[in-house]
Amino acid sequence: MAAHASWNGVLLLGELPVEVSLYAAASSAERVSFHIVNRRTGHRVRRELVDESTGRPVEHDDQLKGYDVGDGRYLVFEPAEIASALPKGERTMAVEGFIDLDDVDPLYFDRPYFLGPRAHVSTDAFGLVLEGMRKRKVAALARAVLFRRVRSLLIWPGEGSFMARTLNFDHEVETQPAILKRVADVKVKKPMLDLARHIIDTKTGTFDPATFDDRYDAALADLVRAKIEGKPVRRRKAPARTKPDDLMEALRRSAAQAA
Known part of the structure; x- marks a missing residue:
């Protein structure tokens, strides 16, 4: 089965555009999974979104995102409102600089990906950037809108393609608990x-x-x-x-x- 790209777009290095595709490098698809079933009937149970006050099912078109402002009140947002607030450039992965791969603390590593040339597109520009980074032994820091979120990525040369990892933001990484630092005193x-x-x-x-x-x-x-x-x-x-x-x-x- 042909690999399915998670994202297609342009890797932008200054004024040099390189058409690329992002592929997941790890998957949980092979794990054993279970469904919820009714003990009495043996039939599968399906989840249904209901109004917590009336208990009645809510149709898909009536389901909106709401921000909790307290006291059981919510600010309701239409899909178009949220879409208009999202950053643009959903098909651009802009390189912001080059660093040593070892400069990034593994705590910031999120999901791994392969980054390769877009299918049916010339690989000349891709090969140029890949070999240039390999010669200089550097990794690239890039930013892109992936899956409706702005993400930072670390990109480095692999075998015939780039390897990439989305990075956790600084506010998402927890500080080391003080109790762990006491081990040094043992x-x-x-x-x-x-x-x-x-x-x-x-x-x-x-x-x-x-x-x-x-x-x-x-x-x-x-x-x-x-x-x-x-x-x-x-x-x-x-x-x-x-x-x-x-x-x-x-x-x-x-x-x-x-x-």
Whole structure:
């Protein structure tokens, strides 16, 4: 099946326009999903929007967005009013500058995408920008209206295309809780530190995403399969929790397993 572009537009680098398409680089489509059903009838239950005062269903054409101003009152906005207030340039991804990729704290990373040349469009301009950024080892900061929201993006050269990530805004990133900063004040005894270092050294490797599986989704898939086949559902045991007083012993057991 051909990949479906999430967004089509123009990557604008100064006065140089490059027609591009944005493709999702991660998907949750393969996860096990459930519907809500009626326990008594086994029929699927569908959600319906109702008026909280009258309890009556509200037709789609009568559903508007409202801003809560308190005391149960709402400012009501027509779709045209909201559309007129949205920023223009929905098909332009404007590059605002270039930075080192490592300059961006991963806390600001949001969704990953592939950014490639638009189908049936010359790739000369795209290849020029891609190779130029690869040679200079830089990433681009860009801004675009994506899915009716202004978003900042980090764009960097990948294999044959750009990689891109939408970025969280500063006000969306939480500050580190003060309690976490107290960890720096903990005094660690040398024998325990030596054991911890041994465990780290013996388990040091490289990142291979194929070795990580979604255990929750796998458990749900097993549950569904067992139900279909009429087999009993096996309950998984929870891992034993380590008590604070057993920390040294837990380190020793971990070191023995890692050896």
